[in-house]
Amino acid sequence: MFNPDTVTRFQSIETPFYYYDMGVLRQTLEACQAASAKYGFHVHYAMKANFNPKVLDIIQSFGFGADCVSGNEVKAAIEHGFGKQNVVFAGVGKSDKEINLALDADIFCFNVESVQELHIINDLAKAKNKTAKVAIRINPNVDAHTHHFITTGLDENKFGINTWQLHDVAEALRACPNLQFLGIHFHIGSQITDMEVYKSLCTRINEMQDWFEDHGFQVKVLNAGGGLGVDYHNPDTNTISDFESYFKVFKDFLNVKPGQEVHFELGRALVAQSASLISRVLYVKNGQKKNFLILDAGMTELIRPMLYQAYHVIENLSQESGARNQDLKYDVVGPICESTDCFRKDVDLPLSFRGDVIAVRTAGAYGEVMASGYNLRDRVQSVYSAL
Numbered sequence: 548m549f550n551p552d553t554v555t556r557f558q559s560i561e562t563p564f565y566y567y568d569m570g571v572l573r574q575t576l577e578a579c580q581a582a583s584a585k586y587g588f589h590v591h592y593a594m595k596a597n598f599n600p601k602v603l604d605i606i607q608s609f610g611f612g613a614d615c616v617s618g619n620e621v622k623a624a625i626e627h628g629f630g631k632q633n634v635v636f637a638g639v640g641k642s643d644k645e646i647n648l649a650l651d652a653d654i655f656c657f658n659v660e661s662v663q664e665l666h667i668i669n670d671l672a673k674a675k676n677k678t679a680k681v682a683i684r685i686n687p688n689v690d691a692h693t694h695h696f697i698t699t700g701l702d703e704n705k706f707g708i709n710t711w712q713l714h715d716v717a718e719a720l721r722a723c724p725n726l727q728f729l730g731i732h733f734h735i736g737s738q739i740t741d742m743e744v745y746k747s748l749c750t751r752i753n754e755m756q757d758w759f760e761d762h763g764f765q766v767k768v769l770n771a772g773g774g775l776g777v778d779y780h781n782p783d784t785n786t787i788s789d790f791e792s793y794f795k796v797f798k799d800f801l802n803v804k805p806g807q808e809v810h811f812e813l814g815r816a817l818v819a820q821s822a823s824l825i826s827r828v829l830y831v832k833n834g835q836k837k838n839f840l841i842l843d844a845g846m847t848e849l850i851r852p853m854l855y856q857a858y859h860v861i862e863n864l865s866q867e868s869g870a871r872n873q874d875l876k877y878d879v880v881g882p883i884c885e886s887t888d889c890f891r892k893d894v895d896l897p898l899s900f901r902g903d904v905i906a907v908r909t910a911g912a913y914g915e916v917m918a919s920g921y922n923l924r925d926r927v928q929s930v931y932s933a934l
């Protein structure tokens with residue numbers, strides 16, 4: 548919901564742009580911090596969800612660690628003051644250059660995704676006369692019950708090490724003197740709202756830590772990854788994800804042993820509701836079968852609907868306060884020369900006109916970061932609330 552002053556402010560700003568509500572961001576971070584601190588859990592922010600510098604600075608100021616999936620993210624995390632002891636580095640395809648960068652930065656932990664990667668990190672660490680701390684990313688074959696495009700923890704997914712390869716992992720860890728085994732890591736998917744999924748994950752984590760201990764490895768870190776979902780349908784009435792219930796599942800079902808640390812990597816749930824994509828209607832096309840609203844923003848600004856069939860609330864900010872004389876169904880589309888450049892079909896909206904300001908809500912995660920220059924478009928701008 549935007550207050551009238553904010554809507555007035557939008558009227559004088561060139562569209563499209565991302566509008567960040569820093570109050571929502573702070574409230575979300577506070578809620579997550581309070582819920583995790585209750586159990587002494589460590590939360591790393593998954594930077595790939597949004598690495599807008601202002602957003603990063605605020606998240607860092609709340610004391611979260613950083614979960615990175617590229618060398619440049621490791622670099623950015625350190626530049627933004629996330630201490631190197633709080634940086635973890637995951638990714639199924641870390642290049643030698645990226646591994647070297649992270650070794651030089653003395654990060655907390657590599658989340659390793661294959662047996663071959665263990666050997667490569669060992670060799671690169673050896674060349675620098677260093678010891679790399681590693682956690683094993685295990686693919687637990689737990690169904691996240693989320694969209695199949697954003698499921699990562701099934702046997703058919705490319706991520707992590709499958710459980711039938713654990714003997715090879717143990718062998719590699721014993722054969723690699725420049726690796727220090729810290730623990731086990733999991734990340735089963737994104738936009739997960741069913742807490743039963745996390746219960747299943749806890750069961751698998753417990754089995755896996757027992758396996759490692761039975762094979763002579765001390766497990767210091769249990770990293771459950773991220774994936775907690777947000778309510779894309781009700782951004783105003785259900786703005787903050789249920790961090791309390793989420794962390795409580797792990798408190799209740801994870802078998803945490805003395806001296807062990809429990810880590811999480813949340814991305815979407817920390818930032819999604821804090822931004823909207825603000826755009827203007829360029830043209831209204833009324834057809835026999837379809838009415839189209841053609842916006843000045845498209846897949847080059849927010850690709851989630853086109854990439855993952857994602858749902859976003861779409862609002863006409865110019866017409867809503869006025870008399871709603873007539874509701875119509877519009878296909879809300881972008882200007883890009885691709886048929887898939889459509890935010891949503893058959894959206895119920897008030898009668899809309901050229902120049903109306905349109906908000907695409909819940910765009911703070913995997914939004915601005917995925918913007919592209921396709922069609923040689925201008926880079927999307929960002930606007931911030933005062934707080």
Ligand SMILES: *Cc1c(COP(=O)(O)O)cnc(C)c1O
Nearest residue numbers: 593637737773774812813814815
């Ligand atoms: C993307 C990612 C996350 C964060 O996922 P969200 O769904 O945004 O919480 C956490 N860990 C890893 C390894 C990831 O790749």
